[in-house]
Amino acid sequence: MLLRSAIKRAIENAQQQGKLPFCVVATAGTTTTGNIDPLQDINAIAREYDLWFHVDAAYGGALIFSEAQRSRLAGIEHADSITFNPQKWLYVAKTCAMVLFRDMSALTNAFRVSAPYMRDTEGFINLGEISVQGTRHADVLKLWLSLYHIGKSGYAQLIEESYRLTEYFTRLVRKRPFLELASSPEMNIVCFRGVPPWIPEARWDQWNTDLQEYLLREGNVFLSLPTYRGHYWLRAVLLNPYLEEEIIDQLFELVDRFAQETI
Ligand SMILES: Cc1ncc(COP(=O)(O)O)c(C=O)c1O
Numbered sequence: 001m002l003l004r005s006a007i008k009r010a011i012e013n014a015q016q017q018g019k020l021p022f023c024v025v026a027t028a029g030t031t032t033t034g035n036i037d038p039l040q041d042i043n044a045i046a047r048e049y050d051l052w053f054h055v056d057a058a059y060g061g062a063l064i065f066s067e068a069q070r071s072r073l074a075g076i077e078h079a080d081s082i083t084f085n086p087q088k089w090l091y092v093a094k095t096c097a098m099v100l101f102r103d104m105s106a107l108t109n110a111f112r113v114s115a116p117y118m119r120d121t122e123g124f125i126n127l128g129e130i131s132v133q134g135t136r137h138a139d140v141l142k143l144w145l146s147l148y149h150i151g152k153s154g155y156a157q158l159i160e161e162s163y164r165l166t167e168y169f170t171r172l173v174r175k176r177p178f179l180e181l182a183s184s185p186e187m188n189i190v191c192f193r194g195v196p197p198w199i200p201e202a203r204w205d206q207w208n209t210d211l212q213e214y215l216l217r218e219g220n221v222f223l224s225l226p227t228y229r230g231h232y233w234l235r236a237v238l239l240n241p242y243l244e245e246e247i248i249d250q251l252f253e254l255v256d257r258f259a260q261e262t263i
Pocket of ligand 1: 029058059
């Protein structure tokens, strides 16, 4: 509800300043914390103000392959356009990224520039004419082969297993009072940080930076260190299909050892 009124306020403020808002972009899920915007609500606002509704599902679009998790994307079916990157949660080698349009004619009407040296093709859209890049790799071949090889049920299994491990990981964060979560994870990204009460708050960013280096040095584990709400956080992406609970246990043993050493 808060988000709804914030978006409405942003649109109306822009209109009052003589600006012309034309699009609302929702994210599923966000890069730092892996959260999913309320797509149904945001779509309703886009409709109310007659704006284009885009969903950046570069990361989370893969959930559509899991019957157990796809309801998290409810509302995405109303999008006018969707970003989706199979190079993320579909494990396709990069680059493999796309934008999907509900109505292809909006794209062709706006962008199509015919090249005089290309023959017109009936019933076939030359993507080179409606995007920035003319000549391109056949990136879709990797996607087609992966879908063919892994299949919907294979992807569902991979996605559901990473949810199971995310829950496991999150439980271990919650069990430690000197750690805090940035948000409740909704995908396979866990964003958390140390808030050790024995260290002055002004030094928590440094403590987390040191922990990140310690985990890499001592455990060969890489957590990224994004800035979020003005502070450094640790971000685990539980994407590797070879990840096991045992590796997560080892990571938290190192976290505990580091914390102990700083008391
Ligand atoms: C939500 C989201 N959108 C877009 C991107 C960028 O995608 P690309 O590398 O295709 O520009 C990322 C990459 O991390 C992302 O997480």
